[in-house]
Amino acid sequence: xxxxxxxxxEISVVExxxxxxxxxxxxxxTTYYLFWYKQPPSGELVFLIRRNSFDEQNEISGxxxxxxxxxxxxxxxxxxxxxxxxxxxxxxxxxxAGSGGYQKVTFGTGTKLQVIP
Amino acid sequence: xxxxxxxPRHKITKxxxxxxxxxxxxxxxxxxxxxxxxxxxxPEFLTYFQNEAQLEKSRxxxxxxxxxxxxxxxxxxxxxxxxQGDSAMYLCASSPITxxxxxxxxxxxxxxxxx
Numbered sequence: 001x002x003x004x005x006x007x008x009x010e011i012s013v014v015e016x017x018x019x020x021x022x023x024x025x026x027x028x029x030t031t032y033y034l035f036w037y038k039q040p041p042s043g044e045l046v047f048l049i050r051r052n053s054f055d056e057q058n059e060i061s062g063x064x065x066x067x068x069x070x071x072x073x074x075x076x077x078x079x080x081x082x083x084x085x086x087x088x089x090x091x092x093x094x095x096x097a098g099s100g101g102y103q104k105v106t107f108g109t110g111t112k113l114q115v116i117p
Numbered sequence: 118x119x120x121x122x123x124x125p126r127h128k129i130t131k132x133x134x135x136x137x138x139x140x141x142x143x144x145x146x147x148x149x150x151x152x153x154x155x156x157x158x159x160p161e162f163l164t165y166f167q168n169e170a171q172l173e174k175s176r177x178x179x180x181x182x183x184x185x186x187x188x189x190x191x192x193x194x195x196x197x198x199x200x201q202g203d204s205a206m207y208l209c210a211s212s213p214i215t216x217x218x219x220x221x222x223x224x225x226x227x228x229x230x231x232x
Contacts, residue, residue: 050220104165105162110157
């Protein structure tokens with residue numbers, strides 16, 4: 001069974017600080033996908049990134065970066081120079097590649113990030 | 118390019134009533150998913166369609182829940198004889214079937230309150 005753990009329930013940082021959101025996953029599959037989604041106060045989940053299990057390269061997109069380490073089953077998300085607009089709940093998610101390409105996605109419980117001006 | 122839309126955005130109903138929600142996916146997306154999200158939790162998978170075929174249902178989807186996607190486009194989720202425990206945000210998502218793209222794009226959700 002697949003499982004995603006986001007141990008940090010809430011984090012508060014002061015604007016311009018860097019912040020890392022932790023994600024640890026469990027899966028028996030060798031082929032899987034990891035995702036991060038952002039859920040702002042408006043409620044709509046916004047896709048941020050997808051990473052497959054064969055690609056351990058870290059990725060940077062503007063102020064966002066992701067560190068994927070299979071050895072520790074972690075897929076951490078760092079926001080550099082945080083801004084108030086980054087305040088949201090962030091979800092890490094895992095999908096095992098099923099037959100026919102269907103992927104059931106399992107979400108973590110989310111980390112609520114508050115960026116204080 | 119319009120995103121996933123859901124209607125209504127909010128629904129308040131009395132216990133025992135039936136409710137129906139609608140989801141319109143992104144037009145070129147063949148796959149459609151329903152999730153339920155309660156306060157402080159991540160979305161939980163309910164069911165999945167590929168075109169008009171319902172291919173998987175979670176054990177969370179009791180007999181009071183039914184979902185359809187009759188023409189492979191929009192989908193409806195009906196809850197019969199609602200209970201207070203059904204109060205949650207119901208999210209719809211869609212994804213394409215080609216191109217190796219597996220991310221799901223979510224709608225704004227329908228917030229259900231059962232009184």
